Amino acid sequence: MTFSLLGHCSRTGQFGAACTTSSIGIGARVPFLAARLGGVLTQHRTDPRLGPRGVELLRSGCTAQETIDALVASTPDHGWRQLAAIDGAGRTAHFHGARMKPAHAEAHGQGCVAIGNIMASERVPQAMVDAFLASPDAPLAERLLLALQAGEDAGGEGRPLVSAALLVVAGESFPFVDLRADRDPAPIAALRGMWADYAPLAEEYVARAVRPNQARGG
Template identity: 50%
Template sequence: MTFSLTARCRRTGQLGVVVTSSSMAVAARCAFARAEVGAVATQNVTDPRLGPKGLDFLAAGMPAQAAMNALLATQAHPDFRQLALVDDQGATAWHSGPRALGRVAVALGEGCVAAGNLLADEAVPAALVRAFEESADQPLGERLLRALEAGLAAGGEEGPVHSAGLVVAAEQAWPWADLRVDWHDEPDGAIPALRRLWDAWSPQADSYVTRALDPTAAPSFGVPGDR
């Protein structure tokens, strides 16, 4: 029910996940990232506990594959799970259990791993990776969005996608970006809606960090009553 890309930006060290699904509120359950630690996507028959657990293993100093092995060792039902993980050095690991739904595929790239289930075409994850690698000069969030758009253009899921989300972790404890379209009635409308959110958010994201760290240096919100 899902396809995703989990990645690290080599230039900035930012970490993130982008994901879409025919199910509601996919990013709330599937996308996890922590600054200077790593990123995890947990999908198929989703267990959201695996995102924070995977990040905790990475934070303890485990490299990607060791963290994945430890994560799977905690699982009573690994056959149902599809997982992707990237550590703070850009190493990746993945797992796709034999009971993952429908057409399943995984693709690896530099600092990224794409995975999907119930896919219309096995080439979808490779399309995500290709778009990510071809946009290496762009910010991580933009690269993730381009990857998601490429996955949809390559066929996407068997059915229409209705939710999508993106999380990017930078230097702070909170996400630099955490954007979600939890449900879009128009078939495949969630990804264009996420694009609109990203285009609106990205120019002002750094200002919100400044407001948190040093309000005296923060720019105006530019809203009525803000003096």
């Protein structure tokens, strides 16, 4: 009952993830990213421990596929898990556990991967990838939001969504964007509204952290 996408912007070097579900708190449980390394999605009877573990595997030099293989090998409950990864070179990989409920599917594109489970249609991940790739010059956060909306338009989960999250990492150890909508009747629209407010300030917030003498704000 979750659909998500990991993406990389070759122009800026940013990595990002967007995800949504009919359960609360998706932003704390599903997407895990690190600047310059890539990231991991962990969902379907989600085990959030696999996210940080996956990031550390990427940090050790593992490719996306090697990261997924190691995560699967490390957990005896992998039959319940759905995973995806993207590495620093933009390579992607995924895993569907044998005990996952339908409909579930995945789609890969240049620098992106989408996965979903308990969806209304297996077309959802491909619709997300298509939308992500359709606007290569847009900011990564915008492309991720377009992908999320495309997934919903393609059928989504088939029941009301409750939470959505947008996470982007750039050159620093902290996220460039980390926005979450919870217990909202239209979480994707709420997330888009938050991004519209945040986008003009994103670079300023980075400056306040790393170049405070040059920052404009208080």
